[in-house]
Amino acid sequence: MRSFIITALVCLPLLTNAALNGPCTANGVPGACLAxxxxxxxxGTSVSGFCPNDPADVKCCTKTCGSGGQCRIASTCTTGNxxxxLCPGPSDFKCCLPASGCTPPSVNTATIxxxxxxxxxxxxxAPDPIGLPTVGYGHLCQTSGCSEVPYSFPLTESTATSLLHSDLVSFQNCIARDIVDSVRLNDNQYGALVSWAFNVGCANAGSSTLITRLNNGETPNTVAAEELxxxxxxxxxxxxxLVTRxxxxxxxxxxxxxVIAHPPPC
Incomplete structure (x- = not known):
């Protein structure tokens, strides 16, 4: 089941309202409300429905950038890097890079x-169990009929796998960005967190107690076992x-x- 409606203890809002040039979050991916x-x-890519207080031609603009970065309002970039x-719009809409400045690796085969x-x-x-339109392996449709998908329907397992790898880039980036470089994670630990972020969304993952505890230096295996x-x-x-997942x-x-996957190897 696909992402961004999962909560740990309370239900979080699905949409983040914002004014023109202000921050927004489109399906867990940070951006800015731009024409x-x-x-x-x-x-960039414009995603409808996440800047509802603005004119119809103002939508949440998202864009990957640099080496493993994501365009976002600078004040929300937790790494400070x-x-x-590299990003359209206002001067404070900047490329937020992982603290190390290096490209996060792809997840391993066990994670896939x-x-x-x-x-x-x-x-x-087709609607998933809670009614969200998805295709492939959990790709959440961004447009009517999933027209943003660069493959014809019906998908094959091969094209769906390619789509999944493409979708995971944003979540690899946000896990690498939100976890400080002093935290060392092997490829299985990193992959498990990317799977989790893919399911719950980057915004929920980044604001979670799990990430906070890791960044505070607690034992990763203990944190994951207690928080996930x-x-x-x-x-x-x-x-x-979700219990099984x-x-x-x-x-x-x-x-x-x-195999060490975080901090990202250069």
Missing amino acids: TSTCSGGG TQSG ALIKKSEGFVSKP PKWNKAGGAVLPG RANEVALFKTASS
Whole structure:
């Protein structure tokens, strides 16, 4: 089941309202409310429904940038590592890079297998168990009919896998960005957190007690075992599928590996 409606203890709002040039969050990805022409002219993607107080041509503009970065209002960049000139719109809409400035790695095959098993395969756009339109392995449609997907329907498992890898880039970036470089994670630990962020959204992950505890230097395996299972609700109700997914993510997180994925290798 796809993302951004999961809560640990309370239900969080799905939409973040914002004024023109202000911050917004589109399906868990940070951005700024910009005119669609400004956004597209700077290489960004406009997502409807996340700047509801503004004119119709003002939408939440998102864009990946630099080496593993995401365009966002500078004051919301937790690493403090920003780069100007890579994002459309106002001067404070900057590329927020991981603290190390290095590109986050792709998740390993164990993580891909976990996500595929959790999400299931859907060849054509269809509502998921809570009514959100999805396709492939948990791709949340951004436009009517999922027209943003660069593959024809019905998807094959191969094209759905390619779409999943593309979708995961934003979540790899936000996990690398939100966790300080002093926290060392192997590829299984990193992958488990990317799977979790893919399910709950970057905004929820970044503001979580889990990330706070990791950044405070607590033992990663303990933090994951205690915090991940809390994210088992959708619409205020515990879902068995989420209970299972969180247990699988904890198991992956605890699987030993000598491959270091965070901080991102340069």
